[in-house]
Amino acid sequence: MRVQRQLRILLRTFALGAAAALVLPVSAQAAGAQAVPAQATAGPSVVVRWNQALLAAVRAGTLGPPMVARALAVVHTCAYDAWAAYDPVAVGTRLGGSLRRPEAERTDANRAAAISYAAHMAAVDLYPAQRAGFDALMAELGYDPADTSSQAARTGLAACGAVLDHRHADGSNQAGGYADTSGYAPVNAPMAVADPLTSVTDPGRWQPLTYVNRAGAVVTPPFLAPHWGGVASFSGQARQLADAVPAPAAYGTSAFRAQAAEIVAVTAALTDRHKAIAEYWADGPASETPPGHWSLFAQQVSARDRHGLAEDVKMFFALANAVMDAGIAAWEVKRDHDTARPITAIRFLYRGQQIPTWGGRTIDGATWTPYQPSWFPTPPFAEYVSGHSTFSAAAAEVLRRFTGSDSFGGQVVIARGSSLVEPGVTPAQDVTLRWYTFTQAADEAGVSRRYGGIHFRAGDLEGRALGRSVGAAAWQRAAAYWTGRG
Known part of the structure; x- marks a missing residue:
């Protein structure tokens, strides 16, 4: 009875506070999440075109969020280093100013060619199965990947070759399909999501899940890339900043129990708006993933602010590397910390007890599921900290600094009945999500994972703080390169 009373109090508290917290101001510049603002008249730069091509490969591929973040960083670093050879001040990340071309060659045509040859080389290296799409873009832009006779082509390939040499030895194990090199093994046996939880070795530690995926196959995904913290970061500070993050609530403490109770209450009180937020930001399989989501926002910024080639090269360079460092x-x-996800903690703590959950149901706590599609109930890696929160806060920090303002003005309409969790039912009416600022969008991305039952409060908030620090460090490093301070 005491548990039921605590949950009812949490439910009331959440229902009263959440509505006010989600009143999002409307910007005069608000545009559809993938729409081009009306004031943009020129087409996208070659940098944006390569970003679009890489995101298409991401959607068609199977790489997880940290690998996608690295792929974006590699492509945009190659593009930046190629461009830097045609700038009088900027230096490349690997070869410094050694590739600098004479002033007579510093034309937009040469810059675009060098960038394209570099981006193509990187993209094919990262997504070889998608080469046909990258070759098609080269042809559309007027280049032949097989013809490397021009000085611009040679410059772009030299710049990118040095970046690839570095990244092939960065600890990611790209050559081995990004397979774990740390020897990690979970302490808990897998949980079959369709069955009630009866026991678990350590309720505070991460647990693999067994479920039926979207293709109809029974799968038990392992922890995704547990070695990733050892990947070389762009700023050189990612691990140091990670080490400063405080420890999460431990199993057996009142804080551990409280965070689980809060997620039970939050997911039981979901409105259509909360559900729309949870699903919009989910970025699961076959999507751009969380790092790619912020590339879409950067494309909007490029169109909104009428970027030229130099602005796009710098913005995507800083953004992609910040997001890569966020993943690391x-x-x-x-x-x-190897922490348990809510599905493990809640099922263990509330097994045999009747608790409220989303959809207005009351269930045995041992069967609780997050507000996620059954074919991807929870991402396969530890809870603390939230990747969504870290990626998004780092990206927002860079976009805020690059544009000189936190103003964003984006929006998206979630169509009636479009839910993957409750198809045809939720939302009952169209829901419009609006973000006046980059920070607001990042914060919503973070809280979306609590609405979805994927993360606890501390995992979200500490992830946001970590992301801001990582973004600031990456920004400073990127700016040093393009101002010639390397």
């Missing part, structure tokens, strides 16, 4: 830092924390 977040995964370092995840591996260090």
Whole structure:
């Protein structure tokens, strides 16, 4: 009875506070999440075109969020280093100013060609199965990947070759399919999501899940890339910043019980807006993933602010590397603490008890599931800290600094009945999500994982703090390169 009373109090508290917290101001510049603002008249730069091509490969591929973040960083670092050879001040990340071309060659045509040859080389290296799409973009832009006779082509390939040499030895194990090199093994046996939880070795530690995926196969995904905290970061500070993150609530403490009770209450009180937020930001399989989501926002910024080639090169360079470092830092924390997801903690703590859950149901706590599609109930890696929160806060920090303002003005309409969790039912009416600022969008991405039952409050908030620190460090490093301070 005491548990039921605590849950009812939490439910009331959440229902009263959440509505006010989600009143999002409307910007005069608000545009559809993937729409081009009306004031943009020129087409996208070659940098944006390569970003779009890489995101298409991401959607068609199977790489997880930290690998996608690294892929974006590699492509945009190659593009930046190629561009830097045609700038009078900027230096490349690997070869410094040694590739600098004479002033007579510093034309937009040469810059675009060098960038394209570099981006193509990197993209094919990262997504070889998608080469046809990358070759098609080269042809559309007027280049032949097989013809490397021009000085611009040679410059782009030299710049990218040095970046790839570095990244092939960065600890990611790209050559081995990004397979774990740390020897990690979970302490808990897998949980069959369709069955009630009866026992678990350590309720505070991460547990693999067994479920039927979207293709109809029974799967038990292992911990994704537990070695990722050892990948070389762009700023050189990712691991140091990760080590400063405080420890999460431990099993057996009142804080551990309280965070589980809060997620039970939060997911039982979900409105259509909360559900729309949870699903919009989910970025699961066959999507851009969380790192790619912020590339879409950067594309909007490029169109909104009428970027030229130099602005796009710098923005995507800083953004992608900040997001890569966010993945490295977040995964370092995840591996260090190896914490249980809400599905394990809640099922263990509330087994045999009747608790409220989403959809207006009352269930045995041992069968609780997050507000997620059954074919992807929870991502396969530890809870603390939230990758969504870290990626998004780092990205927002860079976009805020690059544009000189936190103003964003984006929006998206979630269509009636479009839910993957409750198809045809939720939301009952169209729901519009609006973000006046980059920070607001990042914060919503973070809280979305609590609405979805994927993360606890501390995992979200500490992830946001980590992301801001990582973003600031990456920004400073990127700016040093393009101002010639390397």
